[in-house]
Amino acid sequence: MMHEKTLVILCGPTAVGKTKSAIALAQHFKSVIISADSRQFYKELVIGTAAPTPDELAQAKHYLTGHLSIHDYYNVSMYESDALQIINNEFKHRNLVIAAGGSGLYLDVLCHGIDNLPDVNFSLRKELAGKLQENGLTWLQEEVKKYDPAYYAETDINNHKRLLRALEIIHITGKRYSDLRVRELQPRPFKIIKTGLFREREILFNRIEKRTDQMLAQGLEKECRALYPCRHLNALNTVGYKEMFHYFDGTYNLDQAIEKIKVNTRRYAKRQLTWFKRDAAITWFHPDDTEKIITHIRKTDSE
């Protein structure tokens, strides 16, 4: 199917160099960048998320970065509609848009949509979380087993977040989560070209180490201190912040907190790689090979 409109995906693990490459592509194609980094959405999280700098923001139009407050509720479905609306608008006067980021789920939903499941009911979530607290994981497992044995059989039964979400949906809809989660791929009215950035692991890990030290030098501690009162917010359950909060608590000393940030960032990068690796549609490039990425996009786009 021929589309005259194209969405270019640029994904990859944290610290691989996505921001820089995305800007280079945006400048070359005279295009814009839609962020797909679930923590760069929050305007309060700047240093710790390695958000694009004012200088970088000036080099290309960026969407969906710093557009939320940590106090806002947001989820992947809201991201899907926000991003699609922007893409739709941009396609009125250009043929190519770039979506760049490291949040695999968000990119997948942008490309293929997500099942029409009910939104979170906060009072229900609170109620169920309270029961979980009171009765333990076994209770939650038994509930899911009782109302949706199919889901219980196939899911990670130690993952309380998954079980809680499934139980929520069962309560809200009166239906089984496994019947509603059909994973239907939604067609998009534009072409999608998926590119990924890759570096040798040792080099990637060195970059993480160096970038963490830079964050500290740029004032990560101060940024975290200001956010410390809000530490319970989901947006702050984030690498780089939660470890500093433990330092403020006295659980870690500063050196331990820094080491933990490095370890957890490496693990995050590994989880991202696991996610992206299984997507055979991604073509991989070294971040320095901007010309190759451009050639690939031009070639694929004209096919």
Add this chain to the structure above:
RNA sequence: GGUACCAUAGCUCAGUAGGUAGAGCAACGGACUGAAAAUCCGUGUGUCCCUGGUUCGAUUCCGGGUGGUACCA
């Protein structure tokens, strides 16, 4: 220089009354549908410092090296 103690996984250490070894952390692999930088699952990766001796068999016992730590000079 002398005496004592130590040397086992990437790190900190346990252990084997002689039958080639296991914890924590780190590391590695994986899952993933409205919390996703979240959450969860799985995996020991080893010249037991070197070298002789005793023994059917030594990481373990004995001797000698080497390295480290502490104390005494």
